[in-house]
Amino acid sequence: MTFKGPDGLNVLIATENKACGRQVQSMLRAMGIGELTEVFDLSHAILQLSHGGKIFSLVICDFLGQDGHLKLMKFVRNEQKLFPADTPVICIGALWTPDSIKAAHAGGVSAMLKLPVTDKDLGRVLSMLRQKAVVAPKPFPATETLPPQRGTTLDPAVINTRPKSEITGLEVIDEEHKLFFFHLSMLNKAIKEWQGGGEVENTLAVFRKFIAMHFSHEESLMESFPYSSRQVHKSSHDELNERLREDSAQAKGDAGKYARLASFLYEWMIDHISGFDQKMVAALRLHVLEAAKTDRLAAQTATVVHTAFTLAMKIPVLSLRLDMDWSNTNQRSLNAKIGDIFERMTNLMVLAESRIRSFGCNDHQLALLQEIQKAVAANAEVMVVSATKQLIHYGKSIVAGVHGLPLGIGTAINFQLSSVMELVSVAGGIDAISESSRAFVDRARDLVDSIVAMEKGSSVALADHGTIDAGMMKHV
Numbered sequence: 001m002t003f004k005g006p007d008g009l010n011v012l013i014a015t016e017n018k019a020c021g022r023q024v025q026s027m028l029r030a031m032g033i034g035e036l037t038e039v040f041d042l043s044h045a046i047l048q049l050s051h052g053g054k055i056f057s058l059v060i061c062d063f064l065g066q067d068g069h070l071k072l073m074k075f076v077r078n079e080q081k082l083f084p085a086d087t088p089v090i091c092i093g094a095l096w097t098p099d100s101i102k103a104a105h106a107g108g109v110s111a112m113l114k115l116p117v118t119d120k121d122l123g124r125v126l127s128m129l130r131q132k133a134v135v136a137p138k139p140f141p142a143t144e145t146l147p148p149q150r151g152t153t154l155d156p157a158v159i160n161t162r163p164k165s166e167i168t169g170l171e172v173i174d175e176e177h178k179l180f181f182f183h184l185s186m187l188n189k190a191i192k193e194w195q196g197g198g199e200v201e202n203t204l205a206v207f208r209k210f211i212a213m214h215f216s217h218e219e220s221l222m223e224s225f226p227y228s229s230r231q232v233h234k235s236s237h238d239e240l241n242e243r244l245r246e247d248s249a250q251a252k253g254d255a256g257k258y259a260r261l262a263s264f265l266y267e268w269m270i271d272h273i274s275g276f277d278q279k280m281v282a283a284l285r286l287h288v289l290e291a292a293k294t295d296r297l298a299a300q301t302a303t304v305v306h307t308a309f310t311l312a313m314k315i316p317v318l319s320l321r322l323d324m325d326w327s328n329t330n331q332r333s334l335n336a337k338i339g340d341i342f343e344r345m346t347n348l349m350v351l352a353e354s355r356i357r358s359f360g361c362n363d364h365q366l367a368l369l370q371e372i373q374k375a376v377a378a379n380a381e382v383m384v385v386s387a388t389k390q391l392i393h394y395g396k397s398i399v400a401g402v403h404g405l406p407l408g409i410g411t412a413i414n415f416q417l418s419s420v421m422e423l424v425s426v427a428g429g430i431d432a433i434s435e436s437s438r439a440f441v442d443r444a445r446d447l448v449d450s451i452v453a454m455e456k457g458s459s460v461a462l463a464d465h466g467t468i469d470a471g472m473m474k475h476v
């Protein structure tokens, strides 16, 4: 149905909290909405909806006890045949927790407001419902939800709580969502410790960078398989980016506005994960399963490319964390992680290339490979440093005799050095990287030379004792 506005609007107000009901009534009357029916409990609300003889074009309720609003939603969305199932429902609550927000969204609530409701809040919600022509009809539980409204401020403790139920099942995306809530808690902290806004702006700038990266990862993932909701999902990302840009500009110097923005981001993400991201991952899984049924070879190639892609996506996330965290221990562990990911990704790419040469690949896999190359190019110098530090760490332990002198160490360590040098060329060559990065590369080269020399020395020593054929030394 289309939600037209005050003219002809017939509203059912179902609130257990009578003061809240009266307040809403007076606000609606002030807006010129005169057709109002008031009830105070769930059973009378259902009675009015089913046998009241009126067609309501808007329902406003509170929690109606503990979960009366969810029962009401079930009735409105699914069980009645008297009026459109997409009739907008606004729910008012004294305290919205992550779980109650999620349950209300899943139940198909069109918009949520927090007590005390102001006429500005209510006006905004009504105008949003008008603009959006309400949500699409939803079955119970609903899968798509409206974004939360401007103006609500959640308890900071709620924002600092990462919702545990928002899992898509795809590790790399879930990890990024965890980071989203981590960045949000940082923003929340900066707002709480308000010192004029500089710190908040810096935190928000990093947060926006992270969000842009996360969205681009999801969009690349959606490009990698035939997915009909790709555009609508991308539009949701675009809307948030736009809103974030607008609200960040408007909030400058105003702690209250920043707090509302943080609340909005929290609610938006919960809403978005359950409405869009979970669907995207489910569709990807289904696609992989279906593909595996019809073409096993292609499915194996797809798995290799997807795994390499998910690893490639982790690199910019870790690189951003490297920028943010200057503690030596964390820097070391982040560098180790990047080095490890780079190594696994390189191995997978070698495997992917050989499979593609033998069996070919489709356009979606090509798109993913291009994304991997982009991620590698954009983070090449970070990876040069991480991979080189790993190599230096390992090289030093070899020189110090921690592992003895493993058989074939020269070849292995030269292979690692050639991967580093490939990265250096991706970063634009040795002259294009910073002086400090160049120093790491030089140190790594020296160490590799020493290890190769040690190995040769040790082989010569063995040959001298007749342990190996001296002719074999030509090939070392």
Ligand SMILES: [Fe+2]
Pocket (backbone or CB within 6 Å): 218, 233, 237, 272, 276, 277
């Ligand atoms: Fe998304």
Ligand SMILES: [Fe+2]
Pocket (backbone or CB within 6 Å): 177, 214, 218, 273, 277
């Ligand atoms: Fe997401």
